[in-house]
Amino acid sequence: MPLTDPDRLFPTEPRLRDLARALYEPVADLPIISPHGHCDPRWFAENARFPNPAELFVVPDHYVFRMLISQGVPPTDLGIPRADGGATETDPRKIWRRFAAHYHLFRGTPSAMWLDHSFEHVFGLDEVLSADTADAYYDHIDAKLAEDAFRPRALFDRFGIEALATTESALDDLRWHKMIRDSDWPGRVITTYRPDAVVDPEFEGFAENLDRLGELTGEDCTTWEGYLNAHRARRAIFKEMGATASDHGHPTARTEDLAPADAKALFATVRRGRCTAEEADAFRGQMLTEMARMSLEDGLTLQIHAGSHRNHSAQMFARHGRDKGFDIPRRTDWVGGLKPLLSAVGLEPGLTIIPFTLDESTYGRELAPLAGAYPALRLGPPWWFFDSFEGIRRFREATTETAGFYNTAGFNDDTRAFCSIPARHDVARRSDCAYLAQLVATGRLREADAHEVAHDLTYRLAKDAYKL
């Protein structure tokens, strides 16, 4: 018996289900555009085999292991590295068995959907993962991973990926991207300019990061002008490695548009290393506007991921470091936050700014009205912990009536779990078609138009918004 239902996520009422299926079929196998995510470019550069099932599915994915932690499983039982370098589980089979024994925790979650999809469609498994089947699963997946057909480039091709963007720090040497570019493999894996480490005065090692930025570019990063030029130089290098976008992870949506002298003075303050939290926040906000201005020059699309309270648990951060599943969303004020940036460049039709929110209450109230007015804005898809049917439904229901479809930016998978990519895009395609079927059946959209919209949501809007 298959792990996944061929009609999953479609409406249950027969007429609606038929409509959804009819809309889905022509888009089901369209190429995948993945314009934002966190895959490791090294996979595609070296094309080495993935080490084992635990390191493919559990250890690197904080959305998987945090569910076990939330039910009392110690992080070290799952092989999470310790900040003090102390002992953690190293036997991947033991980690896998613990994961399997707790698999019921994922019932009803998008993680269960994409894991089952990968188990079935990538690895050909057809039994449910559990403590009983843990070893059989491990052996089966491990054997597959040894085959050439399961190396990163082979899977990339099999998944039908037309373009995949990874995300690198502004200080990254982009060596893996160079290796991919210089190889004979035609897969399109591109980078994205993510300068948080040199834009956020509260980032660990900010001062040293700026020194390093100066070394990399030959610019004088002790001056505001030099610092901005260093960004320009790095953006140009990233563009050479295929980048069509920058990305910015900020705690709030605040932007600033200070007079040049004030911006210069603020830079001097944060450069000195003793700024207040307020000054740090203002500086991040100013830099979003500076980045938007650079986008007007070099054409990079500007992505803003705002509103995550990172590393919420002080204990977890002390024991295991950053990005361990304790990023928690907060309320986000997009209307007040983006006003300085939008007043500066929001009417520029040549600019594309894509906001991503974790605060769903802003979809209908703030983001759809903003995107439905400003030419520079295209709404990002529902940034959330998983690729979620309900999340996509709420996004469409809350934004379409105000902003329409054409002020949105298509789908992002935003994943570091490579095997989940086909599953996530499939969820988005099915969820969108389910929504469109509902519109058609209730007289809100003509069926012929719905087919065109389905294609646009799946393929064209992402290509346009990211210039891919």
Place this chain on the structure above:
Amino acid sequence: MPLTDPDRLFPTEPRLRDLARALYEPVADLPIISPHGHCDPRWFAENARFPNPAELFVVPDHYVFRMLISQGVPPTDLGIPRADGGATETDPRKIWRRFAAHYHLFRGTPSAMWLDHSFEHVFGLDEVLSADTADAYYDHIDAKLAEDAFRPRALFDRFGIEALATTESALDDLRWHKMIRDSDWPGRVITTYRPDAVVDPEFEGFAENLDRLGELTGEDCTTWEGYLNAHRARRAIFKEMGATASDHGHPTARTEDLAPADAKALFATVRRGRCTAEEADAFRGQMLTEMARMSLEDGLTLQIHAGSHRNHSAQMFARHGRDKGFDIPRRTDWVGGLKPLLSAVGLEPGLTIIPFTLDESTYGRELAPLAGAYPALRLGPPWWFFDSFEGIRRFREATTETAGFYNTAGFNDDTRAFCSIPARHDVARRSDCAYLAQLVATGRLREADAHEVAHDLTYRLAKDAYKL
């Protein structure tokens, strides 16, 4: 093929659809009560023909033209007047063609629904608007507009409007309303007292507006007592022109109930013209409570439209002035904001206060609990950018369980697009019947009661709340 589906907005499951249709049929043709909106009374006073299709559907409606602007169409291509008096498109056919060529942008939006409804039901068109059909549309509509049957009064009668409230500034001379009253036409078009220009210290020309208020009423508007009496005098004049309500558009829901001496001192400060933003906000809040007290005297229903950040784009405001589609909702604190007003007069059963929100997160959390407790409150329908099926559904689902149906105020179309009135009321009737059908089919409401509720939501509640 008709542009609109006769079963539009009804649920798709056959039993539910039959129930919804059965609830809808008896209310489908009830007279229209339109107790709040922005139609121009001059239309009904002069009864001249509408000039052309572009000026009927595109130029005056910022919910239509902002969608085109959001996709990069320059406002001057759509005939939007410039603040500097410079050139803008004057050929209505060219404007119409641009609108038609971008009509796909409205897919899935309520604008598309009411436009199609008007095209079909008001003008008898049956082809989809597009670049190809733009000229045929233009010629057809333009010819109709030349007929007597398409003049404002004829359409008013044909639409089955029992009462239509417009909204005028406290300083308006109400000449068009006088003309309507003095004519032999029996249509009921009434005014609404909207004193923002003389209540909001941040309104353009506030000091001059107060001088003008003094001239109009013969009251001394340099004193707090004279100023309040001037409001009383204007309210009395508006009542003579049929007003049964006042309306207040405020950036927040803040109210105040200051001691008389403090209120007097605050008035002196704002009158002087140099108040802080905080003082301006406090004054607006105080005036809501003063208006509620006047409502206790003269019986006008008090409407509060709070939470819109008006003219968000500084550039658009500078180039084209106010109300150009860049009003963006913000979070609104109704619980804290209304407390002073409600503590003063909230238990008065003779008073009716109707709050309208753009912050849907307050429906269930704040507004329904407040309306479900205070006798003076009746919830306004979902104030939003369009008359939206999803918006109405969310409103009912979030408020009914706490406040019931009888603490709501029926439907408002709130439109300046005259031809959209029948379409919008039809959307509300269908959406409410779809919701009621769901309640009946899941054992939450008896069918006989649902019929009574459908009639109340369509007709009686609005008449009661506005004393029409």
Place this chain on the structure above:
Amino acid sequence: MPLTDPDRLFPTEPRLRDLARALYEPVADLPIISPHGHCDPRWFAENARFPNPAELFVVPDHYVFRMLISQGVPPTDLGIPRADGGATETDPRKIWRRFAAHYHLFRGTPSAMWLDHSFEHVFGLDEVLSADTADAYYDHIDAKLAEDAFRPRALFDRFGIEALATTESALDDLRWHKMIRDSDWPGRVITTYRPDAVVDPEFEGFAENLDRLGELTGEDCTTWEGYLNAHRARRAIFKEMGATASDHGHPTARTEDLAPADAKALFATVRRGRCTAEEADAFRGQMLTEMARMSLEDGLTLQIHAGSHRNHSAQMFARHGRDKGFDIPRRTDWVGGLKPLLSAVGLEPGLTIIPFTLDESTYGRELAPLAGAYPALRLGPPWWFFDSFEGIRRFREATTETAGFYNTAGFNDDTRAFCSIPARHDVARRSDCAYLAQLVATGRLREADAHEVAHDLTYRLAKDAYKL
């Protein structure tokens, strides 16, 4: 004709309805776990008859009488006691008639559902309550209440209640609980430790309450150490009366984790009786963390009910005192608020903290991500004015995808209306099964797993979270 539909709250699409019914049937008659509520323990201690229909259904239930007040019925017409001891209605039949005459106000509300359920299933009535049937209803219910089978203990047994927790002030003498324990009746009625009166510096009589706490425990409540020990002593007494949990009703979710010397100093300030609002808030926040630490010692589950603006109407409070239906929810910041507490003890797997929110916008944004990460958190069911189908649906749809089912705490009825208990648990069971059926039919959950989850949500999760 029965008052309630046997298929109520199930989806209407036939396949879904069959699935929901199949999931519901095995859990429909499981014993009731009621781990949090406000029943009066005296009922079960004395086992006297309930006095009359009005005092059973109307006078004590502010969710019932506030609906009538909201439509202009004076509180004294409903027998609500006056703060000044003045006259209020004393004839229960007159109160009942007024309630009956306004019963249409409850259309579409959960109150109507549970009242009809009680009328039919507890009292055997089959006509709709109205002005016409008011007297027949009154006589019928009054006669039933005179029967032994309608005394509190008999109903408790008939309702199939396995455990019922009441809520008592930290200063309560628990005499009724002692009487129940010392009786020969085996029903499990337990208390809950609710220390608001001695934890909230803004509570009426806070200083005297602390004196009383000192007397009750023999601890010196003028010192921080003595005060904490007094809590420990009271918690131990409550545990003897069966308590497995404490409960805390706070205006915000703020917590603090001050250094010991700072906590001591803050206590000295609030003890002196002249603290600021900010200090009172900080003290309440500090006490949540202290209570969590005591929970680590004594094993009591910690419940937090945060975000209610109590006694919103100053007039109603002055005329009729606290808890008269004017508690209004406000926005709640759980992410910032709980951070100090969670950083102190959030990773403790032996601790259970159950947050309840009235701010639904935090379900998906804040509470599900927190509960999906911290081992100490289990999400409380949707705390709201009634047991609401839509509320439960929104809760599941917003939390399951992020936190799964196993980071939730089962159902609470949270009621003071004893006869509503079976109705409310039935609503929860039906609503959960409707949700699960939807997951199964759309391929998001296997049917066998759904049966297990239905049982867990109905029974096991509440027992586990409350150690019952």
